[in-house]
Amino acid sequence: MKGIQKRLGSLLMAAVMLLSLAVTPAMAAGEKEPPTEVTASSNFGYDFRLTFSNGAEWLSAITKIEVDGTAWNKVSSSYSVWNDKDYYVDAENGYLYIGEDFSANPATCVISATGYNDLTLKLNKTNHTAEVVENSGSNSGSSGGSGSTEKPDTPEKGTIDLSKVSFAKSFDGNDWQVTFGEDGYAEKITAVTVNGKPWNATSFLAYGGQYKISDGKLLFARNSYSGTAALKSGDVITITADGYKDLTFKLVINTDGSASVEENDGKGDPLELHVKIEGSFEAAIVGQKNYDGVSSASVGGASSNKNSAVTVYGALVEKGTDPTDKDWEKLNNESEIRLVGSKCSVSIVPDTSVAGMTADKDSGMKGVYMTLSSDLTLNGTPKDAGSYLISIHVEDNQGRTADSNELPFRIYTGEETLADQIKNLKQYSNGLYAWDIMEPWAIKNFGSNVEGQNESVRVPKDLEVWYGSHQSGTYGYLGYDQEWEKVEAGEIPQTLYIPNGCNLTLVNMEILSSVRIVVENGGKLTLQDSVVQGIIDVKNGGTFSMNYDSYKGKFLTGASICGQLRMESGSTLENAAIYSHTNYLANGDLTDRSNDEAVVLTTGDVTVKGQVFIRGDDAGGTEKGQTALKVKDGTLTLGDGAVLAAYGGDGKTLLYPNGGSAIELDNGTISGNGKVIALGGSVLFGSGSSAVSGTGTITTTEAYIQGATAYEHNKNAQPGKSHDASVSINSNKKYVANGTLVDGTNDPLADLYWKSSIDATPDLSKYTIAPRSGYVLMNIPYDKFYAAEKDDGGKAAKVDAVSSATLQKTRSKLAEGSYHVNADGSDISGVIYPVYVPDLSALRGYKQVKDSDTLTITVTLKGKEITTPYTGKDTLFGAPDYAYYVLSAEETPASFKELTVSNGTLSFGKATAKAVAADGVTVSLKTGSRHTYYKLKVSEKVSEKVSEKVSDGLPKDIASMVSAVTLHTKEDNKTYGLRHVAEIWRGTELGFEDTGVYAGLQGKTIDKITYYLNDGTVRTISANITVPYSSRGASVSVADAGNTAMETTVTTAGLPEGFVPSYAVTKGDEGLSEFKFTVADGKLTWEGTPAFGVYTLTVSDGAGKYAPVSTTFELKTADIIAKYDASKKALVKASDAITKEQFAAYLEAISAVSVDGTSYAASGKNAVKIIQDNGAVDMTATPFTKGDGASYSLVVKATGYQDLTFTVTTAKKSNGGSGSSSSGSSGSSYAVSAPSTKNGDVTVSPKNASKGDRVTVTVTPDKGYELDKLTVKDASGNKLKLTDKGNGKYTFTMPGSKVTVSAEFVEEQAASIFVDVPADAYYAKAVEWAVKKGITNGKANGLFGSNDPCTRGQIVTFLWRAAGSPAPKGTAAVPADVVPGSYCYDAVAWALENGVTNGLADGTFGVNSTCTRGQSVTFLYRAMGTAPTTVNGFTDVAADSFCADAVAWAVENGVTNGTSATTFSPNNGCTRAQIVTFLYRAYQGK
Helix, strand or coil: CHHHHHHHHHHHHHHHHHHHHHHHHHHCCCCECCCCCEEEEEECCEEEEEEECCCHHHHHCEEEEEECCEECEECCCHHHCCCCCEEEEEHHHCEEEECCCCCCCCEEEEEEECCECCEEEEEECCCCEEEECCCCCCCCCCCCCCCCCCCCCCCCCECCCHHHCEEEECCCCCEEEEECCCCCCHHHEEEEEECCEEEEECCCCCCECEEEEECCEEEEECCCCCCECCCCCCCEEEEEECCECCEEEEEEECCCCCEEEECCCCCCCCEEEEEEEEEEECCEECCCCCCEEEEECECECEEEEECEEEEEEEEEEECCCCCCHHHCEECCCCCCCCECHHHCEEEEEECCCCCCCCCCCCCCEEEEECCCCCEEEEEECCCCCEEEEEEEEEEECCCCEEECCCEEEEEECCCCEHHHHCCCCEECCCCCEEECCCCCCEECECCECCCCCCCEEECCCCEEEEECCCCCCCCEEECCCCCHHHHHCCCCCEEEEECCCCEEEEECEEECCCEEEEECCCCEEEEECCEECCEEEECCCCEEEECEECCCCEECCCCEECCEEEECCCCEEEEEEEECCCCCCCECCECCCCCCCCCEEEECCEEEEEEEEEECCCCCCCCECCCCEEEEEEEEEECCCCEEEEECCCECCCCCCECCCCEEEEEEEEEEEEEEEEECCCECCCCCCCCEEEEEEEEEEEEEEECCCEECCCCCCCCCCCECCCEEECCCEEEEECCCEECCCCCCCHHHCCCCCCCCCCCHHHHCCCCCCEEEEEEEEHHHHHCCCCCCCCEECCCCCEECCCCCHHHCHHHCCEECCCCCCCEECEEEEEEEECCHHHHCCCCECCCCCEEEEEEEECCEEEEEEEEHHHHHHHCCCCCEEECCHHHCCCCCEEEEEECCEEEECCCCCCEEECCCCEEEEEECCCCCCEEEEEECCEECCCCCCCCCCEECCHHHCEEEEEEEECCCCEEEECCECCCEECCCEEEECCCHHHHHHCCCEEEEEEEEECCCCEEEEEEEEECCECCCCCEEEECCEECCCCEEEEEEECCCCCCCEEEEEECCCCCCHHHCCEEECCEEECCCCCCCEEEEEEEEECCCCECCEEEEEEEECCCCCEEEECCCCEEEECCCCCCHHHHHHHHHHEEEEEECCEEEECCCCCCCCCECCCCEECCCCCCCCCCCCCEEEEEEEECCCCCEEEEEECCCCCCCCCCCCCCCCCCCEEEEECCCECCEEEEEECCEEECCCEEEEEEEECCCEEEEEEEEEECCCCECCCEEEECCEEEEECCCCCEEEEEEEEECCCCCCCCCCCCCCCCHHHHHHHHHCCCCCCCCCCCCCCCCECEHHHHHHHHHHHCCCCCCCCCCCCCCCCCCCCCCHHHHHHHHHCCCCCCCCCCCCCCCCECEHHHHHHHHHHHHCCCCCCCCCCCCCCCCCCCHHHHHHHHHCCCCCCCCCCCCCCCCECEHHHHHHHHHHHHHCC
């Protein structure tokens, strides 16, 4: 049956086909087939654009198009085909445009063309595809001619790889564009579902629930502004497409806003939204308006009054993880997280954890958060006082939600007091505090934390910064409006104290006129972005700064003073930019102020540090610009490098006011090493005031003073003067100019004024002052003078100042050309020489010598007192280093040095005079000289024309013309400068030592000597002098001998290694060759009988390296020429054989006479002529002082003769005519010995004495030395008491044993080192001794402080230094009142360790307590005393007193006596003079 049916089916099919073949040719007669290869696309997302291959002819023949039976209209351009029932043919390019205004989708489109069969298409506007319908055209969709009726096999459906699915934002960001990595797939999509709900295909995307196919992509709207929501992260999407298996995946919107897909795991969105708020809400006050509104700023205009400083942050991270810092972003219109503003809300709830807060409290505020900004603000009027918590809830466009943390918000009543509120501070890690931010923001009541005062608050000393807000121009308010008349009258009811140790910065605060700020000693106040309506008083020791950030080191703008800053004596104004709005910024809510009084008033002595700028306000009702600065009854001192710039207030806001003064001096002075700038206030129609008015002086390093301009359009207007006639501008470097009267309106000074509301500081480069050059005579230290005086490529040895102990020659004419810094002449510091100074202001700070200066110096030379007066430039002789005298134009020097100043250091160029050779001058060298080891003698060729510059010698008056001298060495091209008196004396005598810098001359050849003369010439002397190495320390001695002895001993010692001795004997210019003097084996031998007299033995270095060593000796005659005749008390001829000539020659040869062991020179300085020219002994001479009947032992020394010894006895007084009598001591006689000592001579008389006799000790220091210590001890070592008889004589009482006298001498010191130590004061030698020993250096200004109380700290320091300043062992606990590093710390530690003191009973040492007499002798006794042998006998020193033994010891050893016969006054304080006297006496007795 099935087979029959199959066969019938085949027959029927065949019949149909035959029928078709019969009919088709008839239907197609004369008709062509249309093209059927068609490609479809959209035209900019809408309508159809069809492309046909080889279809140009057909396209041109189209006559009609119907869509679903409706004819479409033909239009003239493709742009007219716009979602309408139109079509357009572009045959040339092969395009056919068809509008898509049809309902059914797909639609049937029939295209008719002349000469062609109709073409039928299926148009699908979802994906803009076109499909040729079967039987349309030649390539119809019929099954062909197979005759088979069976359905073809269904092909296998394709699969899309999920990894190739990509979501991307469209170019305009409105859509998601989905691609699948497979061409044609998108066009085959027939359905889309999201989370199981079908979405509709559309040609225009506007919101969710739709999709669109375009250009091979699947499109979704990224945002939905109405209707169904757009795609969200976590949505599950299923796509159905012809020929493909359904594609299902989960959409993930990533944290950066991009999208990706992944397998659906059923867990939804993998990301989680977080939100937090950071910052703070400033406290509010009940009833406050415009909490986050608008308020006026400090200088007019308006600014945001945004009291909230809270920012909203969001983070999108994987679920289950916490956001990191980098995940958070501000939630605003630029953030990746897109919030839905309508679903975000702010919560403000009472903080019930705070006492008194209940849930029904109403803040009266609403939170405002708009997603355009990340700021969270508040709106409303604060209602119920208390504490609240604020948080935010947010939702993003993916439906994610989050709740934030809570921030506190406080509402105050407005009646709080500052004293209570200032306790609520925030502490930093450094221990300091901040008030961040002042709460409440307005405090009108002070209360008090200052004892005894009302409405007064002293801020904590550790408060570092006080914020009124964190928004510039938004203030915290302190105090209330006080009428200005009351403020001027001193009626200021509230006080804010800035205490010692407090360094406070006020930021964004307005201090109203009811408040007076007081900066106390040790306190500092800085204003930043703040306004002070009232008074600031800075006390002694206080500091004020303004508009300056000390941490960043830069100036700011924003703070102003509308009242006045008053700096009291001792205060400091440091780094401040100060300007005023006194006339044009209301006094709070009052407009009662019109003011031209100075912005800043200084009284007494005030200091400026850093840079200070002050500008007065524009003129107000007083019609005069405000004065910037007033200096009253004192000195305003500018620190080193400081700048003070002051600008008078303008007269411009009103038409006719006058300008204000920059500075008013009211018996005031501005001084210091800084620069002052003053500009009078500018005007429109008024007159300018003086830049500096009043009465006073400006003596700063620099001064720029400029009067203001005035304009001719006001005939009465006058320009401002630089300064009033009663003001003196004495600055070294200055620009001083009056204002000018100009035609027109352009101010030539406009650029000089500080635009204080714009620029933080004025441009200081505009006030540059051109330097003023000139020539000066200057005191140049030796090292500075000689540094440049070297040959090309050479070096200059560093030469220091001379330290002298003679004190006389250094202050005499011998030192002409030099100067000495120390008034006592203990130094020669350098050279007086002309200097060219490019900028004379560089000499600011150095002493300027003027014509009116005078100086008187008195010296004693060779026993003669000489007084020399100096005036004008000659007083440089006794002036300090770099002192100078300005030379007039007529005094331009012929030679000079040019000054260079670098970082405050002065240096000098080479002398400009051309060196001229001094021909015909010879130089010789001598070693072992008395003055210096090496001595150069210049034998000059004298010029008779002293005033002329000559080239053939040295000036005749060269001794008074030498400014400087240098020696040049050939081998190392080095220059050595010489110094007056030390190496230069009498012009042509030069020398140098073998030590110090000059030791470098040894072994070198001096090839040039250069003289710098005060007539402006420089003379050079050619030389060829080899300087031998020093033999100092080597010695040779020859024993005196008879001239007939034929030999004597020679002793050499200390000859340097390598010294090859070569001996020569000389006697003046006499020839000695006949005597054949020879030295060998320690003996000097000779032949014959040389003349008696003085000979010289010189030992030279045969190798030529070392300097020779020499000595003198005597060859004596054996003849006895004289004897002593006691009856004549004279020397007479020894015998008749002695001729008169021989005796006269002997008397002339006498060189010295010794009396009782003391030698007296017969001639020369300090000679005592005992033997007169006739031979008589002068019994009135100094040595003969024993009295009547005394005997003296004399030894006469005559050169070349044997010593003559004899005894002289003075006559005895007669006793009642009974004849002569004798007296003497009974018992034994003991020797008194005085061993020789260095630097002086000690003799005793008599040399033997019995117990009880008075013995005289005579002390004679060598030249330049003085006695330091004299000690007399008996045979047991006990010290004997000495009595000072004056003039170098001392006496003591002879004990019953032998006695030894010893003395120590030191270099001579000034008679009076300090001006308050008279030379005849009882303590003068003690002070001199203490200074010399380094025990004390006195005080400042050349004072010792003789009558000042001596403190405990000072006396232990004196003792410690006297002991050699030993380092403490660290074993003692030093009391806390002795500061480590202080001058007496080590001394106190040493004293405690050595039992000198134990401190005071209260545990302190009492460093600054006055030392009492009892304490001082106790300290001395414990440090150096021995147990007394006597008992203290004073009634006010108890036997058990702590100082009893010390007092007994002090009296016993001559340290001090009592204040009366019975009292010691142990509790009386001691002066510094008394203490050093005690110490000196104690050490003299050691």
